[in-house]
Amino acid sequence: MQPTRHLITIAIIWAMVGFAASLWEPLAPIWLWGGGVAAVFILVDIVAGFLQKLPTVERTLPGRFAIGIEQMVPVKLHNPGAMSLRVQCYDGLPGDAVSGELPWTGRLPARGHAAVKYPVTISERGLKDFAPAHLRIFSPLRLWTRNCRSGENQTTRVYPNYEPVLRYALLAMANRAEQMGIVKKNRTGMSREFHQLRDYQLGDQLSKIDWKSTSKRLSLISRDYQEQRDQTVILAVDCGRRMRALDGGVPQFDHCLNAMLLLAYTALRQGDHVGIIGIGGSDRWLPPVKGVQSMTTILNHLYDYETSTSPSDFSEAAERLMTRQRRRALVVMLSNIRGEDGHQLIEPLRMIRRRHVTILANLQEESVTKRIETPAAALDDALEVGATAIYLEERAKVLGELRAHGIFTVDSLAKELPIALANAYLGAREMV
Structure with a gap:
C-alpha cells in the first residue's frame, strides 16, 4: 500500500x-x-x-x-x-x-x-x-x-501500412486506377494469348486472320488476343544495412514494402503469380502465389521482415534466385545503390537478365535531392553541392550501364516509388 x-x-x-x-x-x-x-x-x-x-x-x-x-x-x-x-x-x-x-x-x-x-x-x-x-x-x-x-x-x-493498396483497390473497382497515376497500357495482341474470334476490322494484320473460320463463314474472321496471364513476378527486396536510412522519418525499407504491396496487388489482379525473396542478410522465400485473396499470404510473409547490419551480397542473392525460380519470370529488385556498388551489382543482374526480365527499383534519398536543389550561399555549401552532384552522377552512371545490358531501371523518391514501380511492371510485363 x-x-x-x-x-x-x-x-x-x-x-x-x-x-x-x-x-x-x-x-x-x-x-x-x-x-x-x-x-x-x-x-x-x-x-x-x-x-x-x-x-x-x-x-x-x-x-x-x-x-x-x-x-x-x-x-x-x-x-x-x-x-x-x-x-x-x-x-x-x-x-x-x-x-x-x-x-x-x-x-x-x-x-x-x-x-x-x-x-x-x-x-x-x-x-x-x-x-x-x-x-x-x-x-x-x-x-x-x-x-x-x-x-x-x-x-x-x-x-506494413497497406493504405495505398486499399485505395488502389477501391479505384480499380470503379475503373479509375489512373487517378493514382497508374497507366494501364493497351498491348492487345502482343503476348499471343488467344482470346476470341471476331469480324475482321480495317487495319488488322494478315497474321491475325483465322483462315479456317474465314472459309467456313465466307467472310474475314480475325483472332483477338489479350495480355498473357499466369506469368510470374518475383519481388527481391534488399534487407541490408543501406535500407536502414530514414526518409521522411520512415526507414527506406518500409517505403519499399509499401511499394511491394501495391505492385503485388496489381500483379495479382492481372492474373499473375507473385513470389518474394529477401536478399542482404535475409534468406526468406515465399514461393509464387496467385489470386487477389493471396494478399493475406503476402502480408503475413512480409510483416516481420527486418533489415540487418550486413552488407548486401548481390552475387549470392542472384544464385539463390536462379536456383529457386527456374521458369522465366519478371524479377523486380528493390534497393538503394550507390556508385561504388557497380562492380558488385552489374554482373549478378546480368546473370539474372539472361533468364528473366529484370527491373531494378532504386530509391533516391530525399535529403540528397533537396541538397542539390538548395542554392549555395557559402564555400561549405558549394562543396556540399559539388560532392552531392558527383554522388548522383556516379549513381546515374551505374543505372545507365544496367540499362545498356537490357535491365529496366526505376530511380524514384520513396513517396513516388509505389506508382513508378507499378507503371514499370505494366511496361515490362509484355517482355516476360
Missing part, C-alpha cells in the same frame, strides 16, 4: 498544527485529539483497502495493426467486490506503442464492470506483446493506493 496525496496533505497539516502547538500551548489538546482521530481513519482505511477484492481486466486486441495507423483497443474492467472501486488503469503497451488516452481513471460499480476503449498507434512492424495491465486501486477514503497487474499476455501482428 502506498500513501496518496490526501494522506500526505493530512500529515503535513498535522505536523504544522504540532509546530504551532509547541509555540502556543493551548493548541496541544487539539493537536493530540486530531492526531488520534486521523490515525483511526487512516488505519480503518488501510484495512478496508486490503480487504477489497482486486478487479480483473479483459482486453480484446484487433486482428492486426498497421504501422502509423491508429487502432482502438477495447478493455473491460470487472469488479467482483461488494463495494465500488476507484481505479486507475494503464495497459501494458509495447515499447513502440503510443496512446494519448492512458492512464484511464474511473469508478467500477459493485459487482459490475466498465468498458473502456483507447486508441493505440504502433510505429514498428512485427510481433508485438501486450503485457498485463497496470492497476492502481484507491482505498475507500482515497488515503491509500494498492498496485497490481491484471490480464493476460497477448501477441498481435503489426503489418
Whole structure:
C-alpha cells in the first residue's frame, strides 16, 4: 500500500498544527485529539483497502495493426467486490506503442464492470506483446493506493501500412486506377494469348486472320488476343544495412514494402503469380502465389521482415534466385545503390537478365535531392553541392550501364516509388 496525496496533505497539516502547538500551548489538546482521530481513519482505511477484492481486466486486441495507423483497443474492467472501486488503469503497451488516452481513471460499480476503449498507434512492424495491465486501486477514503497487474499476455501482428493498396483497390473497382497515376497500357495482341474470334476490322494484320473460320463463314474472321496471364513476378527486396536510412522519418525499407504491396496487388489482379525473396542478410522465400485473396499470404510473409547490419551480397542473392525460380519470370529488385556498388551489382543482374526480365527499383534519398536543389550561399555549401552532384552522377552512371545490358531501371523518391514501380511492371510485363 502506498500513501496518496490526501494522506500526505493530512500529515503535513498535522505536523504544522504540532509546530504551532509547541509555540502556543493551548493548541496541544487539539493537536493530540486530531492526531488520534486521523490515525483511526487512516488505519480503518488501510484495512478496508486490503480487504477489497482486486478487479480483473479483459482486453480484446484487433486482428492486426498497421504501422502509423491508429487502432482502438477495447478493455473491460470487472469488479467482483461488494463495494465500488476507484481505479486507475494503464495497459501494458509495447515499447513502440503510443496512446494519448492512458492512464484511464474511473469508478467500477459493485459487482459490475466498465468498458473502456483507447486508441493505440504502433510505429514498428512485427510481433508485438501486450503485457498485463497496470492497476492502481484507491482505498475507500482515497488515503491509500494498492498496485497490481491484471490480464493476460497477448501477441498481435503489426503489418506494413497497406493504405495505398486499399485505395488502389477501391479505384480499380470503379475503373479509375489512373487517378493514382497508374497507366494501364493497351498491348492487345502482343503476348499471343488467344482470346476470341471476331469480324475482321480495317487495319488488322494478315497474321491475325483465322483462315479456317474465314472459309467456313465466307467472310474475314480475325483472332483477338489479350495480355498473357499466369506469368510470374518475383519481388527481391534488399534487407541490408543501406535500407536502414530514414526518409521522411520512415526507414527506406518500409517505403519499399509499401511499394511491394501495391505492385503485388496489381500483379495479382492481372492474373499473375507473385513470389518474394529477401536478399542482404535475409534468406526468406515465399514461393509464387496467385489470386487477389493471396494478399493475406503476402502480408503475413512480409510483416516481420527486418533489415540487418550486413552488407548486401548481390552475387549470392542472384544464385539463390536462379536456383529457386527456374521458369522465366519478371524479377523486380528493390534497393538503394550507390556508385561504388557497380562492380558488385552489374554482373549478378546480368546473370539474372539472361533468364528473366529484370527491373531494378532504386530509391533516391530525399535529403540528397533537396541538397542539390538548395542554392549555395557559402564555400561549405558549394562543396556540399559539388560532392552531392558527383554522388548522383556516379549513381546515374551505374543505372545507365544496367540499362545498356537490357535491365529496366526505376530511380524514384520513396513517396513516388509505389506508382513508378507499378507503371514499370505494366511496361515490362509484355517482355516476360
